[in-house]
């Protein structure tokens with residue numbers, strides 16, 4: 001562990017994979033999708049939408065807002081069908097415009113299709129070019145639309161074969177849901193960078209990016225969709241096929257660190273339990289100094305790790321920072337100005353708890369440094385004697401090309417700065433990160449069942465070739 005005794009220094013300065021949700025065979029499909037999207041709102045706040053199958057006709061309602069606001073004037077009785085898919089968006093390719101809000105809906109003379117997508121297609125730029133040469137006129141600037149054109153190329157029908165062939169042209173990380181007049185499909189990329197789970201609500205099939213959406217609507221978890229698997233649901237039957245062979249699993253480690261809700265299970269591992277263990281491993285690797293008085297977490301997502309750190313250290317866990325619940329996630333904000341404004345409005349110190357204390361401050365990650373820089377000063381201004389920062393994940397030194405909003409080296413504070421320099425920049429009395437081994441130990445409960453994690457943003461070892469992503473102009477997405 002690098003320990004530092006820094007002075008304040010000035011510096012320059014995460015969001016993630018949008019969730020999908022689908023339900024097949026329930027008379028209140030639209031309403032249940034709405035509740036499911038509510039449970040998944042933490043993964044994106046730029047836009048939300050639902051496409052419902054009303055007696056064979058696909059109808060959409062979407063907007064550029066939080067789920068609650070997009071649907072506030074919707075009479076669910078007027079938009080009721082038995083099958084629906086939904087999405088909340090955090091843009092990874094293409095601007096934050098209504099045209100890119102999903103599910104995207106496509107009509108042709110023969111059939112309609114709605115498409116919802118999580119992740120990022122690395123070869124989107126090349127595929128767009130090919131499609132345009134063949135005469136496709138794309139309506140959106142996101143990478144999602146490409147799949148629809150690939151499926152319908154040469155006037156093909158929408159079926160398992162055309163979907164499988166189209167999926168095999170994509171490189172990248174993805175979970176897709178497709179709704180047609182008589183079927184619902186779900187597919188996960190061959191490396192399984194993200195998760196997609198199957199649940200049951202009575203006789204209705206439910207599919208969601210995170211299991212917390214099942215709990216929200218009272219559905220029971222059945223199983224996870226496998227990497228390279230295509231699920232087809234029609235009438236009362238669910239069928240599994242493979243569009244690709246399963247590659248070595250590379251489930252995004254950031255799902256456990258930050259992205260998922262603590263009540264979700266990913267690959268059979270509870271997110272809160274893994275975060276708590278990250279905190280314990282961190283306390284073993286980088287213990288609190290002898291004079292530390294209390295442990296505090298930076299709400300929301302570091303609370304589990306802070307509890308674990310306190311438990312392992314034998315120090316009291318205190319609520320030293322509170323969060324204004326009406327401000328969204330700051331890492332998931334489309335620009336740096338908004339992120340900084342978000343942190344300022346969101347977190348406040350509890351003076352009565354931290355005044356005169358030597359504080360262990362635990363956060364789950366440092367990405368751009370916006371949060372820790374502000375919070376350390378806030379806690380010191382509120383009278384803390386010392387602020388020792390411990391981060392429950394390794395330094396993020398490499399961009400993510402798979403759909404998490406850390407796409408350039410320039411924005412990552414750990415790329416060009418040592419731990420000591422970062423400590424100085426954020427004004428901490430000491431700083432340490434969890435090691436990659438510690439992170440894996442916390443997530444993997446049974447080595448023999450471990451199918452593999454992606455830790456590319458920390459280790460630089462990319463499970464899917466990123467060459468096309470590096471040269472793609474579509475990589476540069478927003479303001």
Ligand SMILES: O=P(O)(O)OC[C@H]1O[C@H](OP(=O)(O)OP(=O)(O)O)[C@H](O)[C@@H]1O
Pocket residue numbers: 014258298299300301302328329330331332363364365366367368369370371372
């Ligand atoms: O170094 P930075 O660029 O600031 O990014 C890291 C911070 O962003 C996330 O918090 P966020 O506020 O997004 O969400 P949370 O409320 O779930 O913790 C994460 O938990 C860190 O606190």
Ligand SMILES: NC(=O)CC[C@H](N)C(=O)O
Pocket residue numbers: 016017018019044089090091092093094100117118119120121142143144403
């Ligand atoms: N965060 C995501 O998964 C985004 C999906 C898609 N790439 C988009 O930008 O709309």
Ligand code: SF4
Pocket residue numbers: 193251252253254255399400401402403404454455456457458
């Ligand atoms: S690079 Fe990082 S954020 Fe991206 S998928 Fe891998 S672990 Fe997740």
Ligand SMILES: [Mg+2]
Pocket residue numbers: 298299300301302363364371
């Ligand atoms: Mg945070």
